[in-house]
Amino acid sequence: MTGQKQRTRDRYPRALVSDTEAVRQLIRHRYFQPHVTPLQIFNRATDPFLPAVRLHTLAVLAALDARELRNHVLVITRHQMRREDITQLNELVSIRLTLLFTYSGIDDKRIEPYPSHVAAESLKLMSAPSPRRYRTILYWRPLVPGLNDSDEHLDRAHKLSLFADATVFTGLFYRDEIAAYYRANGLPEPYGQTARRKIVPETLERRVLTAFADSASLFRKTSCAVSFVHGLPDYNGHYGIRELCDICPLGQLDRCRDAHRIPSAGQIHDAARALPEARGLTVASITSRAAAVTGLPGEQPRYYLQHALNFQVHDAAHPHHRRRHGRADVGWEAADD
Ligand code: SF4
Numbered sequence: 001m002t003g004q005k006q007r008t009r010d011r012y013p014r015a016l017v018s019d020t021e022a023v024r025q026l027i028r029h030r031y032f033q034p035h036v037t038p039l040q041i042f043n044r045a046t047d048p049f050l051p052a053v054r055l056h057t058l059a060v061l062a063a064l065d066a067r068e069l070r071n072h073v074l075v076i077t078r079h080q081m082r083r084e085d086i087t088q089l090n091e092l093v094s095i096r097l098t099l100l101f102t103y104s105g106i107d108d109k110r111i112e113p114y115p116s117h118v119a120a121e122s123l124k125l126m127s128a129p130s131p132r133r134y135r136t137i138l139y140w141r142p143l144v145p146g147l148n149d150s151d152e153h154l155d156r157a158h159k160l161s162l163f164a165d166a167t168v169f170t171g172l173f174y175r176d177e178i179a180a181y182y183r184a185n186g187l188p189e190p191y192g193q194t195a196r197r198k199i200v201p202e203t204l205e206r207r208v209l210t211a212f213a214d215s216a217s218l219f220r221k222t223s224c225a226v227s228f229v230h231g232l233p234d235y236n237g238h239y240g241i242r243e244l245c246d247i248c249p250l251g252q253l254d255r256c257r258d259a260h261r262i263p264s265a266g267q268i269h270d271a272a273r274a275l276p277e278a279r280g281l282t283v284a285s286i287t288s289r290a291a292a293v294t295g296l297p298g299e300q301p302r303y304y305l306q307h308a309l310n311f312q313v314h315d316a317a318h319p320h321h322r323r324r325h326g327r328a329d330v331g332w333e334a335a336d337d
Contacts, residue, residue, distance in 0.1 A: 019059040034069055038073075058088055069094060072098065072226055073098070074222070076139060077101060080118050101139055104141060104148055128163075141171070142171055143169055147190065167212070168220070171199040175194055220247070223238065236310075240288050241289055268281070289312065
């Protein structure tokens with residue numbers, strides 16, 4: 001195959017296994033906990049509502065629902081959705097389905113090749129029916145200083161948020177690859193350094209909170225918004241990170257407080273027993289905010305524990321700082337650590 005043909009082929013999503021087999025493998029995976037593990041469908045490598053993917057997305061959702069699973073299922077899209085999608089998605093009765101519409105409002109095509117207004121229209125279309133079984137979220141990301149943080153951008157996002165059940169705002173994962181892309185294309189770099197977490201500078205966060213001062217459904221964390229729209233406590237147990245909750249509605253605070261349990265080291269080890277790769281687990285500390293652990297080979301077993309315990313489980317090697325909300329330190333004053 002020529003290089004050109006290979007590149008063309010690589011641009012089109014291809015199913016690696018049938019939908020039935022994909023669901024079978026998923027629910028047999030040792031990290032999958034029925035009714036507990038939050039799922040994201042076709043998120044990493046493609047968009048779930050691209051024309052070539054759409055039927056697979058609907059089939060996988062229907063297959064999960066037919067098994068009467070009550071897991072959260074997150075479908076993150078920026079694509080055009082259709083009126084008939086409303087009917088199909090409203091037929092799902094068991095899974096807790098949330099549609100998240102990725103919207104940045106960035107106009108520069110070198111950074112955002114797919115126009116934001118498409119996701120905005122999809123959000124409006126899918127949010128309009130009432131009542132409906134699925135929920136909708138304005139997934140406002142990435143917020144990047146100089147690109148989409150003008151007062152007009154914030155105002156536009158606020159207006160759009162009125163259509164959604166909730167809104168999440170997050171920053172940019174300014175990784176080395178992205179910094180290299182910015183430099184190669186002569187784009188002004190938003191930050192002087194890269195980071196392993198998302199960046200939302202303090203001043204920008206303050207401006208967002210001011211623009212959304214009248215909102216009762218703005219969240220910093222995806223899991224908080226997803227849980228809120230289904231009337232459930234946060235499945236990632238963020239309640240211990242108290243400063244995250246200052247923008248949350250009172251009813252949701254009550255839900256999360258009632259569900260908040262600080263696990264013992266023994267309970268963390270018990271939860272890890274199902275995972276052979278967690279044999280080297282050591283619990284470094286437990287506070288009301290989070291448990292810090294070492295000895296896990298990656299993020300996935302840590303997330304498994306977090307969902308099993310409904311409590312934040314951090315990697316002791318990468319401590320979270322107060323008021324950063326699990327974000328990068330870039331753009332925050334150091335004095336409040
Ligand atoms: S109360 Fe706190 S943990 Fe619960 S959803 Fe709100 S922000 Fe998240």
